[in-house]
Amino acid sequence: MFTDVSHYAIDTSEYINRRNMLSAKVGANTAVILFAGHAPVASLDESYPFLANRTFYYFCGIEQEDSVLILTKEGEKDLFTPHLYIYPREPEKEKWTGKRLSTEEASQISGIKDVRVLEQLKSDIDDIISRGMIIAWDESDNSHARAHLEHELAKTDRFDSATDISGSVTLLRVIKSPAEVDAIRTAIRVTEECLEVLEQNLRPGMRECEATAILEGEMIKRGSLFQSFSTIAAGGENTLCLHYPTPKALIPDGAMLQIDTGARAGGYCSDISRAYAVNGKRDSRQQALFDLICECKKTALSAIHPGATIESVNNETRKTAAAGLRELGVISKSEPDALAVCKNYYWHNTLHHMGLDVHDVCDREMVFVPGMVFAVEPGIYIPEWGFGFRVEDDVYLAEDGAKYLSHPQS
Numbered sequence: 001m002f003t004d005v006s007h008y009a010i011d012t013s014e015y016i017n018r019r020n021m022l023s024a025k026v027g028a029n030t031a032v033i034l035f036a037g038h039a040p041v042a043s044l045d046e047s048y049p050f051l052a053n054r055t056f057y058y059f060c061g062i063e064q065e066d067s068v069l070i071l072t073k074e075g076e077k078d079l080f081t082p083h084l085y086i087y088p089r090e091p092e093k094e095k096w097t098g099k100r101l102s103t104e105e106a107s108q109i110s111g112i113k114d115v116r117v118l119e120q121l122k123s124d125i126d127d128i129i130s131r132g133m134i135i136a137w138d139e140s141d142n143s144h145a146r147a148h149l150e151h152e153l154a155k156t157d158r159f160d161s162a163t164d165i166s167g168s169v170t171l172l173r174v175i176k177s178p179a180e181v182d183a184i185r186t187a188i189r190v191t192e193e194c195l196e197v198l199e200q201n202l203r204p205g206m207r208e209c210e211a212t213a214i215l216e217g218e219m220i221k222r223g224s225l226f227q228s229f230s231t232i233a234a235g236g237e238n239t240l241c242l243h244y245p246t247p248k249a250l251i252p253d254g255a256m257l258q259i260d261t262g263a264r265a266g267g268y269c270s271d272i273s274r275a276y277a278v279n280g281k282r283d284s285r286q287q288a289l290f291d292l293i294c295e296c297k298k299t300a301l302s303a304i305h306p307g308a309t310i311e312s313v314n315n316e317t318r319k320t321a322a323a324g325l326r327e328l329g330v331i332s333k334s335e336p337d338a339l340a341v342c343k344n345y346y347w348h349n350t351l352h353h354m355g356l357d358v359h360d361v362c363d364r365e366m367v368f369v370p371g372m373v374f375a376v377e378p379g380i381y382i383p384e385w386g387f388g389f390r391v392e393d394d395v396y397l398a399e400d401g402a403k404y405l406s407h408p409q410s
């Protein structure tokens, strides 16, 4: 039996909690307006797949195009009154694009009693503006819908009072609740099952995209129709391209295969990178680099503690990388500034926050506190050797330090 996440969902009480937590950070007489957004057009009548704006989703759990969430805080009230706007059921349209949520279903998912049809949105927003309420929105949302509201608001005298809530939202989203950690753990379990299938099918001469197909096929089979991002599969020298976009090459005997992939569960991401010897046995250089990267991961894990920052973890990990590269002779023993030269081999950050977005919202200066979840991915790339890679695992920050959520590769 494998893990099936096709119906994995976070409990409604989570969304209610989150709205209540946000209401404590917003002043009186305010209307927070958040948009699900619309799938971008690829060409003519073909669109890219739709994924709701993650901040919108965070506060209501609705994954349906063009939906809008308005949270109003009127008079002396402490808590928001939430209003959700969705398309009405339309059997003719649903013949083409599938079943839409009924107001009852949307209400059940989100815990919002007041679910209205989108036709009402414009007059409701006009009413909010005419009552002199402060408009609050997420300025990191680049959707057409928000641009349109900005345009409309610019015609009134209310524009200058509009406030950005993205900072407050970030403070909520970076701390994961137990239910969120459970969703992430489930997404990781799916990814690990799929990686196991891939490992059983690795063989010299296979094409990179066959690895992609195995992983993404196995994820879809388990109900992760959406992955955290497009899987990266790069063999041999192609491992020197971090976001290698054209996995068409054959992977020769003796080469390494870099995999960077992640399933979703309940909208939550996982993000795991593995470095495989395609013939099942690492040669001495491959093994040496693998060992060094694992050493870097150990350093990173002990550097991730309450009070640390992205920068402090980067600095500690780079020291381990620089010392190891000198040991391997990649950086000359006579080099006076191994740390500076290490930048030629250590190209990217060691870690990033992970949640509803794979590179989750954060403030880079933010000091780590318990409850944060990170993908930790030290990577070393050695053009002189013709390959490089990263090994990535996901961790949870507890009071007493970082704990693995995934099972590290050995």
Ligand SMILES: [Mn+2]
Pocket (backbone or CB within 6 Å): 271, 352, 375, 377, 392
């Ligand atoms: Mn990552």
